[in-house]
Amino acid sequence: MSTLNLGAVGNCSFSALIDPRGRYLWSCLPRFDGDPVFNALLTGEDEPAEGIFSIDLEDLAETEQFYEQNTAILVTRLHGASGSLEIRDLAPRFFWRDRIFRPQTLVRRVKPISGTPRISIRCRPTFSYGNSRPQITRGSNHVCYVGPEMTLRLTTDAPIDYVLGETRFNLSAPLDLILGPDETLTGSVADTARDFDERTCSYWRNWVSSLALPFEWQEAVIRAAITLKLCTYEPTGAIIAAMTTSIPEAPNSGRNWDYRFCWLRDAFFVVRALNSLGTVQTMENYFRYLMDLVADAGGGHLQPVFGVGRERDLIENILENFAGYRGMGPVRRGNQAYEHYQHDVYGNVILGAAQIFFDRRIQMKPTITDFHLLEQAGEQAYKVYNMPDAGMWELRSRSRVHTSSSLMCWAACDRLAGIAGRIGETARVRYWRERAEEIKETILAQSWSEKRQAFVESFGGETLDASVLLMAEVGFLDPRDPRFVSTVDQLEKTLASGPYMMRYEAADDFGKPEVSFNICAFWRLDALTRIGRQEEAREIFEALLKTRNPLGMLSEDTHPVTGEMWGNYPQTYSMVGIINGARRLSKPWESVV
Template identity: 85%
Template sequence: MTTLNLGVVGNCSFSALIDPKASIVWCCLPRFDGDPIFNALLAGTEDPADGLFSIRLEGLAETEQHYEPNTAVLVTRLHGSSGSVEIVDCVPRFFWRDRIFRPQTLVRRIRPIAGTPRISVHVRPTFAYGTVRPQITRGSNHVRYIGPETTLRLTTDAPIDYVIDETRFNLTAPLDFVFGPDETLSGSVSDTARDFEERTIHYWRGWVSNLALPFEWQDAVIRAAITLKLCTYEPTGAIIAAMTTSIPEAPNSGRNWDYRYCWLRDAFFVVRALNSLGTVQTMENYFRYLMDIVADAGGGHLQPVFGVGRERQLTENILENFAGYRGMGPVRSGNQAYEHYQHDVYGNAILGATQIFFDRRIEMKPTLHDFRLLESAGEQAYRLHNQPDAGMWELRSRSRVHTSSSLMCWAACDRLAHIAAQMGESARVRYWRERADEIKERILAEAWSEKRKAFVESFGGETLDASVLLMAEVGFIDARDPRFVSTVDQLEKVLATGPHMKRYEAADDFGKPEVAFNICAFWRLDALARIGRHEEARDIFEALLKARNPLGMLSEDTHPVTGEMWGNYPQTYSMVGIINAARRLSKPWETVV
């Protein structure tokens, strides 16, 4: 059965997902939100005809998979009646000629490790979202896959006839495959593949060695950090929410969305998590991306989501030719959320930029002009803090004054006051502090429900929503304030199932939510730790770590009963939660005996 037990390889330009049998089942080119040339993940069948790159072992009986330690290089071992093979997958990323080299290239290296394994190689890309099969031509050591707009090339030292015809053969010596642009390799395929792998391993281990890790749960944090890094689109600085589209949030729910874009909300949390580990380059790149967006808005409406190249229009389409994950369509490209009014976006934009005004490690120094641009977003936050919107959960048929949106509008004004102080703009400190205080007073008055003994999801509302847990995280309220403590208690009673937590209790466009939203569980344990219920928070964290797949990753949602992962994958929000929780809960090394 198709699952989200998938390895991830990438180079901060594109990525690929690989199943436990070493099949590449998802890969978009030329970038994350591009054409899924390998798309078997959404074919709706266990043995799709197209859209994969697989190495098949005769008599397959067992598989195992792991990453080379502290890298994004994936190792898969297949064991069968004829023997065993090891497949190493990487997407090259390393420094070359004083700059990062990140080609649109997949490298697969395969070697026999026991017996005389009999294998077949199946390379079946498609184009135009699975609607066009390529024209195939061959050379002495390569195969070309010609599509309507692009041509891809597989260079290999495997027998070309066997590759084209998918003929089974005995693997008696290592073989290498380099798949990517239609370009001739400058050296032999074996030398190139080995060099790319070794340099990529060296790059990732060097990157990890510079992380400021907590004492406990270091392996989990390292995997989360690498995964977040892989979700950054380095050419522009964008950060995607996930690598996939249309993995249902719950079985047969119809909650199938395309997450291969940059939500300013999610990106802020990613930047903050990576900053907490001491890696600031992502923040600097994202700041450039973000400030271009703010400048484009010119003090007006900021949409919540953009393409990785800052595309504004992400028209949503149904792809009828795909049956969907496990046959659970629809499959969508594009996301209607770009049309939404989500007022928390102003706070997330300013929060995403704040640290760069204070961090002396950053070479690029923000200017007074940058501050003025952020102020234009702050004016929108103040203007809209008490106006209805779709909210952070992107409700498509209901508009309210959402507490979480107003909270982030407060955060926008609050952080602008801090930035103004840093910039020596005393008059602007007073200006933004007055606005922040005004919004805070309104939230405390209108978002509190005496009936529910909790802060609720909207002004004057009565239903519970986990997003109010962010009140403590962004510094709006002291975590030990009786109102916040009571809110946490009520949320646990209504939304929590064991370590898991749902987003909200009210029905939405598709009915009542069935699954738990992973980031909400991490918000909960953060709140518990702040309140003083530290051991409870640690127990929840340990349980959530067990919900990861064998490679240490999480999707968007977890079914609280079956424990199965649902929703798009890997989800940056969820991986952020792992980093934040480990840093919040880890014991200092001095206290461990």
């Protein structure tokens, strides 16, 4: 049975997911939202016939898998009666000729570690979303897989006849496989693979060494940080929500969505989490992406999600040829959310850009033009703060004046006032402060329910929603405010189950949710810490860390009964929660060193 115990490798231009047996089950080319040439994750088969790249041990009995410390290099060991072998998987990433080198290339390094393991190699990419099988040609040291729009070349020092025939052979010496564009290597495959491996290992370890880590839970934070970095699309600065499409939010729920795009909401939280660890390059790249989007909008409506190349039309359709994860379709390509009105987007844009006006570590300097562009987004926030929308949970069948959307509209105006003060625009400070105060007064009046003794999910509503926990996180309310404390209490009574937290209590387009949404659990422990219940928050955090898979990663959702991971993977929102939780709860370095 398929699980989400998958390792991720990538280089900030594309990625791949590898199961505990060392099989590539998912990889899209030439970028995150491209053609899934390896797609066995969504075929519904335990032993997939196509869309897979594997090194198969004949008498496999046991596996182990881990990351090379402080890197994105995945090590898989396969053990059987005939012997054991090790596979090192990576996507090259390092500085070369004064620029970053990140080709659409996968490197597999295979070596025997005991006995004489008998293996076979299966490389079975498909094209056109599984609808096209490649034409195969061969050279003296390579195989080409020719598709309608791309050609992949597998260069290897394994016998080409054995690769083509998927013939078993004795692994008596190390071998290397490099899969990438149809280009000739400049050196031998062994030398190239070793060079790529060593340089990539060095890159990641240097990157990790620059992180400002909390004292506790460092291993968890490092893995979360690397995973977030892998979800950035460096050519444009975009940040994807997850690497996959259509992993159901719950078993047989139909809640299957394509997350391989840049939600401005999710991206803001990613940027802020990485900034908190002292790595600001991601923010600089994302700021450029963001400001282009704001300029494109021209002061009008800003959609909540875009393609990684700023594509606007993410037309959603169902891929009938895929059975889906564990056979639980549908499988979707594209996401209809691009058509939504989600008013929190304006706050997320301005919050995502604000730090660049204050952080002196950043080389690029924002201009007064940038500020005026952000003001256009602020004007939209003020215009729509009390208007119905689909909300941050992207409800498809109804609209309301969602508290969380109005909250982020307040944040947009509040942060613009702060930016204006920073750059000496005194009149604009007053202008935006007045608008922020107006929105705040409206939210306090319209979203508080005397009946529920809590802030509720929409103006005049009566149902609870975990997103109101962001009130403290974005500085809207003092966390000790009795109304916020009461809200936390009511949310825990209604939405919490042990360490887990549901998004909301009301039924949505698909009925009542049955799984917990991981980021909501992290919002809860953040709120508990802020209101003085730190020991409870630490217990919840420790419990949430135990729900990670063996490689330290989380998907979008966790089933509160089975503890199983569901939803797209790895989910940036969830990995952000790990970083934020550790930073909020860790003992200070000064207390122990």
